Amino acid sequence: MKGMILIMDGLGDRPLKDLNGMTPLQAAKTPNMDKMAEKGINGLMDSIKPGIIPGSDTAHISILGYDPYEIYTGRGPFEASGVGVDILPGDIAFRCNFSTADSNKIITDRRAGRIRDGTKDIINTLNGMIIEGYEDVKIIFKESTGHRAVLVLRSEGHESLSDAVSDADPKNEGKPPKTVFPTDDTKEAVRTADILNKIVDTSYEMIKDHPVNQEREKNGEPPANIIVPRGAGAVPEVESINEKYNLNSLCIAETGLIMGIGRFAGMDIIEVEGATGGTDTNLDNIIDEIVKHATGNEYNFLLINIDGADEAGHDGSFEEKLEFIEKVDKIVIKKLLEIEDCYIILTADHSTPISRMDHTADPVPIIINGPEVRIDNVKEFNEIEAHKGGLCRIRGSDVMDILMDLMNNSSKFGA
């Protein structure tokens, strides 16, 4: 028996006047999700706990059975892992922007004109960086999408590094990068802040005249001539999900952040062609990969994240959110219903209400389908009906335990 958790990112919402007091999920025509509700057990889920607003990362960490309060130390490590840097325990990771600085190092464009191409070449140059006095610290850059990149600092000597350092990102244009300072008084934090300040300065010297930037300036585009790090996080050490639950697991995700969580948990990762993380994503390709691996022999646990509903929520467009939900229903969920010998969980990581255009703590609906679930009377998949189901109100941290029990993949505690 296999197991699958399909997370529709940011799916949860609040009642909307524009939809006669319904949520987008209530208002959307979702015959296939409703079918899942009808033949499953339903409930509400707080990914972390009631009232706590989850990030996508902390929510996924929690749903995968890890305690985000224990292991979450900033976004850097997950972002780095997501773009394919093999991070190690002890590493300190940062999210970075390529920005544009003038000759006085004042930031004139935080996103370097939203540069799309050429960052890989610039990263190749930056990866030769060595900071004088800190030759034992390996400096790893890796490009992400657009103007985004990650930076990982790895101590290869005796002295450790620390994530207790502030951001260099000035948040506004017209200012120089902020001087990074240690946020505690350990010598590791002092050392890491000093390294970081030197990296920012050195990056400008190394790439201001890079061919990619010369070309951009020739075309009147802002050069990507400085690296501005933020969101320091130390890389925690965790037992892989495969060891923890005795699984062969696969993560199918669209964004670097969620791939990072999957990699962190030791899952195999598949990038789906045409997956954009937006409402324009290629859902046909996504469901094809799901069906292939849910019916194949290589994996017995799949984590899938489909991101579009969250994007629509952040954009504040109920039409876009509703339409995307209907598309997922028609393309993805329809075929999901045909998969056999698999416990399938359909849920979200958090709510991203149209009215708020950001995450909220409202719990999300959850369904479990599979041969032996206790079917309840809920016949619709939405935020309002869900609480009438047999699961009542559970937490993200319960999900893997419940699934492993259903899969007959866990052991008795006691005799």
Add this chain to the structure above:
Amino acid sequence: MKGMILIMDGLGDRPLKDLNGMTPLQAAKTPNMDKMAEKGINGLMDSIKPGIIPGSDTAHISILGYDPYEIYTGRGPFEASGVGVDILPGDIAFRCNFSTADSNKIITDRRAGRIRDGTKDIINTLNGMIIEGYEDVKIIFKESTGHRAVLVLRSEGHESLSDAVSDADPKNEGKPPKTVFPTDDTKEAVRTADILNKIVDTSYEMIKDHPVNQEREKNGEPPANIIVPRGAGAVPEVESINEKYNLNSLCIAETGLIMGIGRFAGMDIIEVEGATGGTDTNLDNIIDEIVKHATGNEYNFLLINIDGADEAGHDGSFEEKLEFIEKVDKIVIKKLLEIEDCYIILTADHSTPISRMDHTADPVPIIINGPEVRIDNVKEFNEIEAHKGGLCRIRGSDVMDILMDLMNNSSKFGA
């Protein structure tokens, strides 16, 4: 957006034969509370956790987002804070009775004939008390209502005090005050017990011939001639609720105990004229203060406690409880329904069933009203319907987090 938690003290109950198997809240005509249920999201709440019988103090501590298991160390500090003693971390506080002792120091009336007047004068005399050998310990008495008073011991020297001491209150008449003993073997506890025994003896010597008592004896009333402390508690240090949640908060309460919790949490406190803490309280004045401050600019968070239902429960009178609930519905809740731009939570701190005449752990109904709540199908406010609501069963410790999320007053954990 503002927030308000209205707590009807001891509201919860159990089915009563006298009410055809209904609870007082079920049997009462409460059109306004039912209106709140209909336009809100409903559920059950365990103020501490299922099966744990809350005190009014521990319940309020928990609902305000503090962990009572961590900070609650006896009722004394909250009672002291409630009657206006500015307690400091390290203080040890006690609840006291004025009792009547005969010349052999046998307690003949634990409540000194339920004395009403004159205790302030007696307290003035007691406040000069210095115990030989413990001159560095400041002894602060303060009268409360009726025969009640508080005692606070504050070390002004190098040696600390301890709350690990037993009660002096013999609980029954016809016995002398109990000798206080240390309940652990620290030298602080030994010291504090010794001080306390001397305070009891000294109090008798200082006030047995007090003019107030001479007058009482002349009138054939039992004199308030000895102080009997109980309920030792050390004063913990906590972050104020205003800092913790970034609020400007006000507490409107009727009893010293709840005002003490408010003060402890750093809230402003309003005493309402005519508020008695009983079923005869002035509900018109209470709702006037609520409306004034819920629509004013000074505060964005109100905690309100209305005590009458608890009193009726302790008295075991279902008629009185039912009648009081109907009065609150008609006078308070009716006007509450007119307040706009405010998330309003209606709940109780615990159940005080008529059949038990004391607190029980039965969970209490809770409603949240406000512009963006997920309205469910519950249309009545009572202990039986509540569980069908969209909140399912939450805990007191979830309430502030959920409210802060609705008020858009909290931040995301993660990205």
